[in-house]
Amino acid sequence: MSARSGIVTLLTDFGHRDPYVGIMKGVVLSLRPSVQLVDLTHEVAPQDVTEAGFALCGSFPYFPPGTVHVVVVDPGVGTRRRIVCASAHGSIFLAPDNGVLTEVCAAADAVHEVTDSALFRDGELSQTFHGRDIFAPVAARLAGGLEVAAVGPAIDDPVRLDHPTPTVQPGGAICGAVVHVDRFGNLITNVRADQLDALPEDRRQVRILGVEVGTPVSSYGAVSPGAPLAIVDSYGFLEVAVNGGSAEKHFNALRGDSVRVG
Amino acid sequence: MSARSGIVTLLTDFGHRDPYVGIMKGVVLSLRPSVQLVDLTHEVAPQDVTEAGFALCGSFPYFPPGTVHVVVVDPGVGTRRRIVCASAHGSIFLAPDNGVLTEVCAAADAVHEVTDSALFRDGELSQTFHGRDIFAPVAARLAGGLEVAAVGPAIDDPVRLDHPTPTVQPGGAICGAVVHVDRFGNLITNVRADQLDALPEDRRQVRILGVEVGTPVSSYGAVSPGAPLAIVDSYGFLEVAVNGGSAEKHFNALRGDSVRVG
Amino acid sequence: MSARSGIVTLLTDFGHRDPYVGIMKGVVLSLRPSVQLVDLTHEVAPQDVTEAGFALCGSFPYFPPGTVHVVVVDPGVGTRRRIVCASAHGSIFLAPDNGVLTEVCAAADAVHEVTDSALFRDGELSQTFHGRDIFAPVAARLAGGLEVAAVGPAIDDPVRLDHPTPTVQPGGAICGAVVHVDRFGNLITNVRADQLDALPEDRRQVRILGVEVGTPVSSYGAVSPGAPLAIVDSYGFLEVAVNGGSAEKHFNALRGDSVRVG
Numbered sequence: 125m126s127a128r129s130g131i132v133t134l135l136t137d138f139g140h141r142d143p144y145v146g147i148m149k150g151v152v153l154s155l156r157p158s159v160q161l162v163d164l165t166h167e168v169a170p171q172d173v174t175e176a177g178f179a180l181c182g183s184f185p186y187f188p189p190g191t192v193h194v195v196v197v198d199p200g201v202g203t204r205r206r207i208v209c210a211s212a213h214g215s216i217f218l219a220p221d222n223g224v225l226t227e228v229c230a231a232a233d234a235v236h237e238v239t240d241s242a243l244f245r246d247g248e249l250s251q252t253f254h255g256r257d258i259f260a261p262v263a264a265r266l267a268g269g270l271e272v273a274a275v276g277p278a279i280d281d282p283v284r285l286d287h288p289t290p291t292v293q294p295g296g297a298i299c300g301a302v303v304h305v306d307r308f309g310n311l312i313t314n315v316r317a318d319q320l321d322a323l324p325e326d327r328r329q330v331r332i333l334g335v336e337v338g339t340p341v342s343s344y345g346a347v348s349p350g351a352p353l354a355i356v357d358s359y360g361f362l363e364v365a366v367n368g369g370s371a372e373k374h375f376n377a378l379r380g381d382s383v384r385v386g
Numbered sequence: 387m388s389a390r391s392g393i394v395t396l397l398t399d400f401g402h403r404d405p406y407v408g409i410m411k412g413v414v415l416s417l418r419p420s421v422q423l424v425d426l427t428h429e430v431a432p433q434d435v436t437e438a439g440f441a442l443c444g445s446f447p448y449f450p451p452g453t454v455h456v457v458v459v460d461p462g463v464g465t466r467r468r469i470v471c472a473s474a475h476g477s478i479f480l481a482p483d484n485g486v487l488t489e490v491c492a493a494a495d496a497v498h499e500v501t502d503s504a505l506f507r508d509g510e511l512s513q514t515f516h517g518r519d520i521f522a523p524v525a526a527r528l529a530g531g532l533e534v535a536a537v538g539p540a541i542d543d544p545v546r547l548d549h550p551t552p553t554v555q556p557g558g559a560i561c562g563a564v565v566h567v568d569r570f571g572n573l574i575t576n577v578r579a580d581q582l583d584a585l586p587e588d589r590r591q592v593r594i595l596g597v598e599v600g601t602p603v604s605s606y607g608a609v610s611p612g613a614p615l616a617i618v619d620s621y622g623f624l625e626v627a628v629n630g631g632s633a634e635k636h637f638n639a640l641r642g643d644s645v646r647v648g
Numbered sequence: 649m650s651a652r653s654g655i656v657t658l659l660t661d662f663g664h665r666d667p668y669v670g671i672m673k674g675v676v677l678s679l680r681p682s683v684q685l686v687d688l689t690h691e692v693a694p695q696d697v698t699e700a701g702f703a704l705c706g707s708f709p710y711f712p713p714g715t716v717h718v719v720v721v722d723p724g725v726g727t728r729r730r731i732v733c734a735s736a737h738g739s740i741f742l743a744p745d746n747g748v749l750t751e752v753c754a755a756a757d758a759v760h761e762v763t764d765s766a767l768f769r770d771g772e773l774s775q776t777f778h779g780r781d782i783f784a785p786v787a788a789r790l791a792g793g794l795e796v797a798a799v800g801p802a803i804d805d806p807v808r809l810d811h812p813t814p815t816v817q818p819g820g821a822i823c824g825a826v827v828h829v830d831r832f833g834n835l836i837t838n839v840r841a842d843q844l845d846a847l848p849e850d851r852r853q854v855r856i857l858g859v860e861v862g863t864p865v866s867s868y869g870a871v872s873p874g875a876p877l878a879i880v881d882s883y884g885f886l887e888v889a890v891n892g893g894s895a896e897k898h899f900n901a902l903r904g905d906s907v908r909v910g
Contacts (some may be wrong), residue, residue, distance in 0.1 A: 131669065131677060139429075139569035140402065140664065143445040146395065146426035150448035153422065155391060157450070160677065161424075162685075164670035170570050171630060183667040186674035186780065188681070251605045253620030256448065292533055306895035308694050343726025344776045358777030363497025368695060368723055401831035402664065408657065408688040412710035415655060415684065419712070423686075432832050433892060461892055464867025467894040513867045515882030518710065 128216075129188040132263050135180055136196040136255065137166040137171060138263075144255065148196075149262035149355045151245060152267075159267050162187075171199040174285065177224045178304055182359050184228075189214035192266045195224050196259050202251035207238040207258060208282050211272045218263055220254075223285035230284075238262055239276030290315050296323060297386035300331075300362070302379050309370025313383045315362035319386060327386045330354035332375050334382075344368070390478075391450040394529050397426040397442055398458040398517065399433060406517065410458075413522035414529075421529050424449075433461040438546065439486045439623060440566050442479075444621050446490075451476035454528045457486050458521050464513035469500040469520060470544050473534045480525055482516075485547035492546075500524055501538030506608075552577050558585055559648035562624070564641050571632025575645045577624035585648050592616035593646045594626045594637050606630070652740075656791050656808045659704055660687040660720040660779065661695060668779065672711040672720075675769060675784035678789075683831050686711075695723040702749045702828055704741075706883050706894075708752075714740035716790045722869065726775035731762040731782060732806050735796045742787055744778075747809035754808075760870050762786055763800030814839050820847060821910035825885070825905050833894025837907045838902050839886040847910050854878035856888045856899055868892070 132152060138144040149161050164183050168176045176197040184193050198205075198220040206221035212232035219225050223238070229235050238258065240248075241267055245257045262275060290300035290313075300315040311332065320328055320340065320365045328339045338347075340354045340362065349368045352375070357363035364383065366374045375381075394414060400406040411423050426445050430438045438459040446455050459480040460467075468483035474494035481487050482600035483499070493498050500520065505527055507519045524537060553577075562577040573594065582590055582601075582602065590601045600609075602624065603618045609615045611630040614637070619625035626645065628636045637643075656676060673685050673713040682771050692700045700721040708717050712768050722729075722744040730745035736756035743762070753759050762782065765773075766806045767789055769781045786799060814824035814837075824839040835856065844852055844864065862871075864878045864886065871877045873892045876899070881887035888907065890898045899905075 129677075130681070131674075133674075135667070137569075140427060143397070143427040145424040146424055147445050147448045149424050150393075150395075150450075150453075151446065153391075153424070154448065154450045157392070159587070160681070162669040162670055162673045162677070164665060167665040169634075172624070175864065179667045183671050183674065186671045188678045189676075191674075200607055203607030205607075206529045250620035252617060256620060279666055306666045307661075345727030345729075354426075355776060356778060358774035363776070365391045370694075378751075395708075399831075403691040404830045405659070405703045406830075407709045408686055409707050411686050412657075412712075412715075413708065415653075416685070416712045418708065419654070419684070462869055465869030467869075511753075512882035514887070516880060518677040518882060550663060 127268055128192070128267055129157060129190040131160045131162060131187060131191045132267050132269060133162045133164050133183070133187065133191060133193045134166070135168070135176060135194065136166045137176070138166045138196070140166060141211050144253070147198045148260040149254050151256055152264045155261055155264035156268050159264060168197050171197060173197055173222050173224045174287070175304065177226060177285070180224070181226055181227050182371040184213065184215060187215065192216045192218065192263050194263045196220035196255040197224055198222070198254065201254050204312055207254070208235055208270050208279070209238050209266070209275045210235045216266050216272060218259060218266065221283050225282060226284045226287070229282045235279055235282050236272055237276045237279050240274070243275060272308065273337045288314065290319060296327065297384060298323070300383045300385060302377060304383045305372050305377070305379055305383060309366070310371035311364040311375070312378050313362045313364070315383060315385060317356045317360045320356070320362060323386050329386065330362065330364065331384045333377060334363040335375060390454070390529055391452040391454045392420060392529060393422045393424060393453045394525050395424045395426050395445070395447060395449065395453060395455045397438060397456070398428045398429070399430040399438065399547040402428060405630055406515070410517050410522040411517055414526045417523055417526035418530050421526060425628055430459050433459060435459055435484050435486045436549065437566065439488060439547070442486070443489050446475065446477060449477065454478045454525050456525045456647065457481035459486055460484070460516065463516050469516070470497055470541070471500050471524070471528070471534050471537045472497045478528050478534060480521060480528065483545050485545040487544060488546045488549070491544045495540055496534055499538045499541050499546050501633060502536070503568050505537060506551050512518070514632045522543070550576065552581060557648070558589065559646060560585070562645045564639060564643045564645060566637070567634050567641055571628070571634035573626040573633045573637070574619055574620070575624045575626070577647060579618045579622045582618070582624060582647060589648045591622065591648065594628065595639060595643050597637060599626055649788045651714045651852045652716070652791055652793055653714040654682060654791060655686060655711060655715045656716045656787050657686045657688050657707070657711065657715060658690070659692070659700060659718065661692040662690045662720070663692060668777070672784040675780055676788045679785055679788035680792050683788060691876065692721050695721060697721055697746050697748045698811065699828065701750060701809070704748070705751050708737065708739060716740045716742065716787050716814065717768050717781050718787045719743035720779040721748055722746070722778065724891060725778050731778070732759055733762050733786070733790070733796050733799045734759045739798060740790050742783060744809050745909065747807040749806060750808045750811070753806045758796055759803055759806050760796055761800045761803050764798070767799060769814070812838065814843060820851065821908060822847070824907045826901060826905045826907060829896050829901070831902055833890070833896035835888040835895045835899070835901050837886045838880055838889070839909060841880045841884045844880070844886060844909060851910045853888065853910065854888065855899060857905050859899060861888055
């Protein structure tokens with residue numbers, strides 16, 4: 125039996141209006157009362173697999189090894205889409221096989237399809253709420269030490285999503301995109317810190333939607349209140365922000381908008 | 387002493403902007419540090435007793451026996467409305483006596499009025515926040531094994547709300563209504579699966595607001611993306627949905643709108 | 649070692665869309681798995697230090713002594729603003745030194761600046777997410793019994809904010825302001841119950857934005873549904889509400905609007 129932290133994290137698009145997340149917790153605690161449940165977020169845009177994967181990758185490294193991370197953003201619930209369980213980075217990941225685990229599976233020791241219905245909730249299986257009937261009971265059992273290999277057969281073809289990565293132009297300029305807008309209106313891009321470092325310092329001029337925002341600074345407070353700035357964020361990606369304000373509003377920017385450095 | 391699970395669930399209309407829920411948790415944990423607190427939802431529409439009862443009934447069956455379920459949706463706080471504690475389905479329910487426990491009380495072993503002020507929070511009683519001063523401390527004590535009968539006298543007349551139930555027409559057609567719209571825009575109706583089953587299969591045509599949506603299918607993915615569908619939901623009720631979309635927007639539908647089968 | 653309750657509360661402006669709060673919890677639990685985490689609120693308006701202080705003061709008295717209360721509403725993250733740790737009211741408070749602890753520090757036994765980087769998260773320190781890299785690990789250690797004096801040197805000049813307090817006019821009338829609007833649209837003012845009590849009963853006429861709402865009543869239900877009322881709220885402050893409705897909408901009122909008694 126592998127060591128487990130006793131923690132189960134939940135990441136869904138269920139929102140807070142309905143009791144769906146609470147129901148999943150009831151199922152987990154019914155099977156394993158000692159589990160410590162932690163919410164990552166439940167406000168992923170409905171059925172937005174890319175956003176869910178982004179939130180997961182930014183979160184799991186900060187949990188103890190042996191944590192079970194459950195993602196239920198599942199537009200294909202009730203269809204023949206598979207459910208996958210991956211062992212990676214010393215922890216366990218459980219999610220629909222829709223690409224939400226693309227980065228996790230790329231580094232996984234093992235990926236298994238969840239097929240053993242003896243691990244599911246007793247009673248008839250709903251076709252609309254696998255979070256309750258499959259993900260929660262399987263997560264409880266994984267948190268209790270169930271081996272990943274015990275959930276079903278190993279697979280080598282989990283669904284992978286192609287996330288757009290920045291392109292580097294002949295002259296060295298980096299062309300990337302906004303991949304997330306957070307609550308503060310910060311624009312998180314897919315340009316990595318090491319890509320910035322590869323440019324000479326005087327070439328690190330950042331442009332968002334064609335508008336100049338200067339070279340990266342070391343804190344929001346390095347510019348005047350209300351002024352835009354570029355900064356390397358807490359995940360190691362280039363972020364465009366406004367000191368004391370919202371870059372989303374300042375630039376009228378959206379996910380997918382272009383960012384250019386150099 | 388009856389067995390308790392050590393879990394207390396909270397279902398309120400307090401929202402997430404104010405710390406009211408956190409304050410209730412502080413009071414519970416001050417009295418009984420080992421309690422495991424689970425949020426069902428705090429985004430019930432303000433003072434919407436019907437919505438709260440719906441959320442409760444869909445949630446409590448998934449928790450272990452001996453769980454204490456606390457509902458604070460309480461438009462009558464500070465008036466002479468009673469507070470009730472019911473023992474039902476092997477668990478404990480604590481709520482204002484405003485009909486939110488209608489279904490629970492119908493199946494209860496015992497219903498008591500909460501009157502023993504020795505169980506309340508020490509100090510002056512607020513007339514606006516009984517969640518903090520009465521519900522939380524009584525819940526902590528119930529979670530610790532306090533008998534339901536110890537909270538106050540048994541009553542036999544808890545407030546009951548008449549929830550509209552579907553009518554069956556002479557020819558067998560079922561006329562029901564939308565009772566809940568969830569975060570995904572799914573329209574949950576009050577038509578039960580067994581009522582559908584009583585109709586011949588070729589008579590199970592579902593209409594919402596007069597618009598045809600076909601006979602119930604087995605998963606959202608059984609129709610094309612963007613297409614509407616009918617399905618039996620995870621609670622055993624007829625639901626109208628849109629694959630990958632929102633039936634609420636598609637049909638411009640609201641709670642209370644009519645649904646017809648047959 | 650001082651006694652600790654094992655509880656850590658979190659109060660931020662991080663919202664629920666991003667996993668920032670979950671990440672902080674991962675860091676706390678990695679260092680101290682037995683901590684019980686309680687959310688106060690994460691929906692403080694972005695960077696609104698005053699609102700955060702108001703929520704904190706209304707919440708901490710309901711937690712056991714020895715609780716660690718963490719506030720991360722931190723417009724100055726990454727600048728030279730200090731981080732402070734205060735021992736007050738038998739509990740521990742950890743926050744940026746931006747005035748959010750004004751009331752707490754006024755009653756503190758000791759206030760220390762957090763400077764010992766050995767207490768921070770291992771690895772490079774982000775300049776945008778001190779919640780993860782400093783507040784969470786220091787909170788975990790404080791919950792484990794670390795003395796406040798061990799975080800860094802004592803200071804005697806924490807930032808204090810001047811919160812507007814009601815003025816009393818020569819004739820005795822009280823002029824105050826709305827300091828908070830809650831989810832129900834209740835208007836919480838800065839007029840204290842003892843200030844009301846100092847007026848003769850027949851002088852306690854409350855006006856909001858110049859409109860008469862009568863003398864304080866003892867419950868929302870003391871007036872007709874839809875009617876406005878004044879009441880002493882659960883924190884001991886004068887509140888203007890509407891029975892079964894929203895005073896915010898009824899009066900088209902905002903934080904900062906004037907209230908007058910007498």
